[in-house]
Structures are given as structure tokens and as C-alpha cells.
Amino acid sequence: MAKKNEFLEQIELKRNELIKIVAKDGLNSHVAVEYSQQLDQLLNKYNELFYKTGTGF
Template sequence: MSKNELVRLIEKKRSELIQIASTNGLTSSAAIRYSQELDHLLNTYNRKYTQTSKTY
């Protein structure tokens, strides 16, 4: 999956989460599921496309 495809998926999932949360509430099972899916996409993006520097 390319970086642009992943960004598009993140934006789509974020939009879906906002819609579901405004309809069903932030604590609804659907909103929680969408939030977890968005978290997974964001974590994937961070692992692949951001550099972490360890400072001690």
C-alpha cells in the first residue's frame, strides 16, 4: 500500500468516524469500532512513514 493510499484511507475512516459518532454517540459500539480501525491505520502510517529518534 502506498503512502497516498494509506492517507486516503485514514481520511475516509476519520470522516466515517465523525459521522457515526455524531449519529450514535462517541461511546457507541460502532464509534468505538471505527475509532479502533482509525487507530490501526494511524499506527501503520507512523510505523512506515515517520522516523523515530531515541534520545536518552
């Protein structure tokens, strides 16, 4: 359970960082895009580890 909580904390930190960067530099800034991609990776990994159902589309 600790690992799940650690992932959630990382996701929340990255989300908050992204919000600050977007407010400062804009949504289409290079840094905002990088942080958005990093957040996507964290979310995808979280879903893969904790919610993979194997049903497919």
C-alpha cells in the first residue's frame, strides 16, 4: 500500500508543478509540455501497476 501512496504523492507533486509552470509560462511552453509528458508517464505507470484489468479494447 505504501508504494501506491508514494505514486499518488508523486502524481500530485508533478500536477502542482505543472499548474505553476502553466500559470507562469503558458500551456504551450516547452517546459509545460515536458512536465505534462512526465505526468502522463506517472499516470500511465500508476494505472498499469494498480488497475490493469487485462480486458483490452
